[in-house]
Structures are given as structure tokens and as C-alpha cells.
Amino acid sequence: MLVLDRVCKTYPNGTRALDGLSLGVSPGEILVVIGGSGCGKSTMLRAISGLDTPTQGKVVLDGVPITGPHEKIGIIFQEPRLLPWLTVADNVGFGLEQRPREERRERVARVLARVGLTDKAKVWPRELSGGQAQRVAIARALVPRPQVLLLDEPFSSLDAFTRADLQVGLLDLWAELKPTLVMVTHDVEEAIVLADRIMVMRPRPGRVYDEIACDLPRPRDRQSAAFDFVKRRVLAALDRSLDRAVLTDDGETKAAHGGGLWW
Amino acid sequence: MSLFFMTATAEQAATGREARKGLLTRLARPALGLLVPCLLALGWEIAVRMGLSTGRLLPPPSVIFDTFLDLWSTGELQEHTLVTSARVLAGFGCGVVAGTILGAIAGYSALTYRLIDPTLQGLRAVPSIAWVPLFILWFGIFEASKIILIATGVFFPVYLGVMGAVISVDRKIVEVGRVFRLSGLAMVRRILLPAVLPAYVIALRAGLGLGWMFVLAAEFLGASKGLGFLLIDGQQLGKPAQIVAAIVAFAILGKASDFLIIAVSAPFLRWEDRFARH
Numbered sequence: 123m124l125v126l127d128r129v130c131k132t133y134p135n136g137t138r139a140l141d142g143l144s145l146g147v148s149p150g151e152i153l154v155v156i157g158g159s160g161c162g163k164s165t166m167l168r169a170i171s172g173l174d175t176p177t178q179g180k181v182v183l184d185g186v187p188i189t190g191p192h193e194k195i196g197i198i199f200q201e202p203r204l205l206p207w208l209t210v211a212d213n214v215g216f217g218l219e220q221r222p223r224e225e226r227r228e229r230v231a232r233v234l235a236r237v238g239l240t241d242k243a244k245v246w247p248r249e250l251s252g253g254q255a256q257r258v259a260i261a262r263a264l265v266p267r268p269q270v271l272l273l274d275e276p277f278s279s280l281d282a283f284t285r286a287d288l289q290v291g292l293l294d295l296w297a298e299l300k301p302t303l304v305m306v307t308h309d310v311e312e313a314i315v316l317a318d319r320i321m322v323m324r325p326r327p328g329r330v331y332d333e334i335a336c337d338l339p340r341p342r343d344r345q346s347a348a349f350d351f352v353k354r355r356v357l358a359a360l361d362r363s364l365d366r367a368v369l370t371d372d373g374e375t376k377a378a379h380g381g382g383l384w385w
Numbered sequence: 386m387s388l389f390f391m392t393a394t395a396e397q398a399a400t401g402r403e404a405r406k407g408l409l410t411r412l413a414r415p416a417l418g419l420l421v422p423c424l425l426a427l428g429w430e431i432a433v434r435m436g437l438s439t440g441r442l443l444p445p446p447s448v449i450f451d452t453f454l455d456l457w458s459t460g461e462l463q464e465h466t467l468v469t470s471a472r473v474l475a476g477f478g479c480g481v482v483a484g485t486i487l488g489a490i491a492g493y494s495a496l497t498y499r500l501i502d503p504t505l506q507g508l509r510a511v512p513s514i515a516w517v518p519l520f521i522l523w524f525g526i527f528e529a530s531k532i533i534l535i536a537t538g539v540f541f542p543v544y545l546g547v548m549g550a551v552i553s554v555d556r557k558i559v560e561v562g563r564v565f566r567l568s569g570l571a572m573v574r575r576i577l578l579p580a581v582l583p584a585y586v587i588a589l590r591a592g593l594g595l596g597w598m599f600v601l602a603a604e605f606l607g608a609s610k611g612l613g614f615l616l617i618d619g620q621q622l623g624k625p626a627q628i629v630a631a632i633v634a635f636a637i638l639g640k641a642s643d644f645l646i647i648a649v650s651a652p653f654l655r656w657e658d659r660f661a662r663h
Binding site: 171174190191192193196197199203205206208216217219228246247287322 | 560561656
């Protein structure tokens with residue numbers, strides 16, 4: 123169980139990025155965090171990953187306070203951040219340096235096969251497409267078998283087709299090991315495709331605005347009425363989180379209309 | 386399995402295509418570099434043979450070549466080359482060690498940077514030859530002062546290159562190391578060192594170039610051996626062929642030592658995503 127207890131983060135320049143954020147994520151749950159710019163989404167992920175420490179409050183994983191990067195917590199960034207001087211296979215095995223060579227090779231080969239990049243094991247990162255590079259980054263984060271996997275807008279720089287494929291691919295990988303996923307995104311559809319629970323945050327200072335359960339059966343059909351219903355709810359919550367709601371009887375249309383403007 | 390993972394094998398990048406080049410092109414490329422000096426030499430030789438110039442102040446290539454052979458057969462050339470190379474090697478070694486250590490520390494620690502960088506930049510602005518009188522007073526007129534002068538010349542470009550490279554290592558890449566909980570030493574070995582390597586090689590090449598420059602300055606100021614002595618000797622005894630022969634020897638040595646750095650570092654830099662592939 124991952125717990126955030128009244129986490130506050132104030133940057134040295136005085137920006138209050140997070141203001142008393144409390145949150146619990148159960149094992150194996152997929153939590154998607156969505157919200158306007160500057161609502162502290164990335165700050166929250168960095169606090170969980172241990173890359174930044176909260177100014178107040180604490181992050182606790184299974185009763186253990188997180189004070190720095192932790193072996194049970196993996197993170198995937200918006201950019202692949204592959205090390206250009208290592209081959210794809212060595213990048214994937216980066217976190218396994220301590221393990222015996224045989225075990226390392228075997229685990230790297232297995233996870234590369236899972237992301238469909240076996241034939242790219244020996245190439246340099248510069249030779250990969252954007253989608254391939256991000257898949258290598260996913261493999262690198264997964265190979266130490268983290269209990270919690272954090273994703274900071276991992277697909278936002280990819281084209282729509284690649285993005286949709288990677289979302290499904292991510293679900294496949296998740297189904298295998300069932301880590302807890304905490305994902306930050308800008309993309310409402312992505313949130314609904316993946317999430318068990320969607321958390322809407324509001325900015326200045328960053329805090330939780332609304333939580334929307336998302337229990338549609340998987341695989342989720344983007345065209346279905348139920349999907350659309352959740353989408354409207356999320357968009358409406360996003361609009362209200364930015365104080366953009368206009369008083370009207372036809373709440374649905376308003377929300378959908380404002381949906382394009384919320385960022 | 387998603388559609389995505391099925392299509393993965395279909396996305397074949399052109400990997401080994403550029404790797405396979407014929408033997409002919411591999412030999413033709415360096416040969417291209419010889420074209421310009423050879424044509425110039427040939428032109429001058431023809432000009433002298435046709436009587437367009439006496440070739441007294443700038444001897445034709447054939448005369449220079451004869452001088453070269455003469456100096457070689459007496460063993461003089463080998464001796465002078467060896468002495469000069471040894472000076473450069475010793476000075477370059479000292480300069481590189483000092484420049485690398487101070488550059489790395491200044492790049493890594495903000496406090497050290499604020500402490501020593503202004504001083505070093507100030508010293509860098511002093512033309513290094515200005516130190517010569519002082520070095521001679523301090524270290525005498527023999528090898529020590531020469532090597533220290535060369536080391537001074539090599540130090541600054543190496544310091545500047547290493548410091549700049551360490552400072553500009555991508556924070557995002559360093560964070561990857563932090564996520565995988567690398568210790569300080571592992572961070573240096575697995576992230577920082579490879580990240581600064583391309584810039585380091587450039588810094589070494591710049592330092593080595595200055596090393597060859599300063600060895601000459603040192604030898605001009607008093608030496609009984611070395612290519613610099615050969616130059617001065619040629620001037621005083623009016624032997625232009627000997628001067629040109631020494632200059633050619635410098636060109637060959639400089640190019641060869643530079644090539645050595647490139648060749649040694651190349652296997653470690655194959656990963657670079659470069660704009661140009663020369």
C-alpha cells in the first residue's frame with residue numbers, strides 16, 4: 123500500500139506546488155492523475171519516487187517511509203532518458219548491475235521480448251524511433267520488478283497511433299506482474315483507457331479536486347457509451363477544477379465544450 | 386498481445402548498412418587528405434626545376450627529402466625527435482592529470498568552482514610564454530622548466546574542457562542514475578565519465594596541440610637537442626632545408642599523435658549521435 127500523508131512541497135522560489143496532498147493507492151491499482159498545468163502532478167510523482175523530498179508530510183510504502191530513490195519504486199519519464207553510450211540491452215539491464223551476468227542476460231532478454239524489441243538488443247539508442255525508445259525505457263523500469271511504477275506523461279510526445287498501442291502494451295505488462303501504477307497524464311482518453319481510479323487535481327497550490335472511479339471492464343472500447351460517459355465526467359471535473367464552469371442546465375454540453383480549453 | 390508488439394519486428398532500421406564499406410573507399414579516404422600537400426610539393430618541385438625560382442630560400446621537396454635522409458642516416462633526426470617527443474609526453478601527462486583533476490572537481494562542486502575558477506581563468510589569460518623567465522629562475526634552464534612550461538600550456542584547455550563538460554552533463558541522465566540508487570563512485574563511473582568522454586577527447590586534442598606549440602617555445606629559449614634546436618641551428622647556419630625538414634617532422638608528429646588520441650578513443654565513442662561522420 124502506497125500512502126501519501128499530507129504532503130506539501132514548496133520550491134525555493136516560493137511556489138507552493140503541493141498543499142497537503144493525502145492519498146492511498148492499493149497494491150496493483152492503476153491510479154491516473156490528471157489536471158491542468160502547474161497543479162503539482164509531476165511534483166507528486168517526484169516526491170513518491172524519492173527524487174525530491176516533500177517540505178512537509180511523508181510518503182510511505184508498506185509502512186516504510188520513502189526518503190530517497192527506492193528499489194521497489196520505478197519511474198518512467200516523459201522522455202525515454204536512455205543512456206546513449208549503452209546498447210538497448212545494456213540500457214534495459216542498467217538496474218541489474220549487481221546480479222550475476224547469466225541472470226541479467228536472461229531477464230533482459232525476457233523483458234525485451236515482452237516489449238517486442240528482441241531484434242534491437244544490440245543497437246544504440248540513437249537508432250530507435252520515439253516509440254521504440256519509450257518501450258526500452260518501460261523495459262528498463264520493469265526489469266527490476268518494481269512494486270510501484272510511476273509514469274510521468276510517458277506517451278505525451280508520441281503520435282496518437284503509437285500512443286494507443288503503447289497504452290494497450292502497458293496494460294499487458296501490468297497484467298503480468300500487477301505492480302501499482304501511478305500515472306500522470308494530460309490525455310483524458312488515456313486516463314480512462316488505463317485507470318481504476320482517476321484523480322483530478324487543481325492548481326495553485328496543487329491539491330486533490332475530485333476522484334472518479336473507473337470500473338469499466340477491460341479491454342475498454344473507446345467508442346462505447348459508458349466510456350463516453352466517464353469521459354464527460356472527467357472533462358466536467360477538469361473544467362470545474364479550473365473554475366471554468368458556467369451555470370447552465372445543460373451541464374454535459376458545457377463540460378464537453380470546455381474540455382478543449384482546460385489546459 | 387497488442388497490435389503494437391506485433392509490428393515491432395516490422396520496424397527495421399537500417400542498422401548495418403553504413404557499416405559495410407568497400408576496402409577501396411576505406412583506403413581512398415585518407416589518400417584524399419594527401420592530395421593537397423602532394424600537389425603543392427609537386428608544383429614547387431616543377432617550378433624550381435623549370436628555373437622559375439632558385440629554390441635557395443625555400444628548397445624544393447627533393448632537397449628537403451635529401452636533408453631528411455641525411456639527418457636520419459647520422460641518427461640526428463631520431464635523437465632530436467625523441468628528445469622533443471619525450472618533453473611533450475612528460476609535459477602533456479602532467480598537464481592532463483592536473484587539468485582533469487581540477488576540472489572535474491570544479492565542475493562537480495559549486496563551492497570549488499567559485500573558489501578556484503576565477504583565479505584559473507585569470508592565469509589562463511596570461512600568455513604562457515610570459516612565465517618563461519620565472520620558470521627559468523625557479524627551475525633552472527634544463528628539462529624541468531621546459532616540461533613545466535609545456536604542462537602549463539596543456540593544463541588550461543584540458544581544465545576548461547573537463548570543467549565545462551562536467552557542468553553540462555544532462556540533469557535528466559543523472560536522475561536516471563539516482564533512480565537506480567548509484568553510489569557516488571558508480572555515478573562517476575557509469576554516468577558522468579561516459580557522458581563527458583566526447584568533450585574530454587576534444588580537450589585532450591586541444592591540449593596536445595598546445596603541447597607541441599610550447600615545446601618549441603621551450604626549445605627556442607635554450608636547448609642543445611630537440612627539433613626546436615634543429616630549427617634554430619638551421620637559421621643560424623643558413624640551412625633552410627634543415628628548417629623545413631624540422632617543420633615537416635613537427636607536422637608529422639603532431640598529426641600522428643592527434644590521430645593516436647582519435648584512434649584510441651574511437652571504440653568508446655561509437656555510440657555518439659553525430660551530425661557528421663568523417
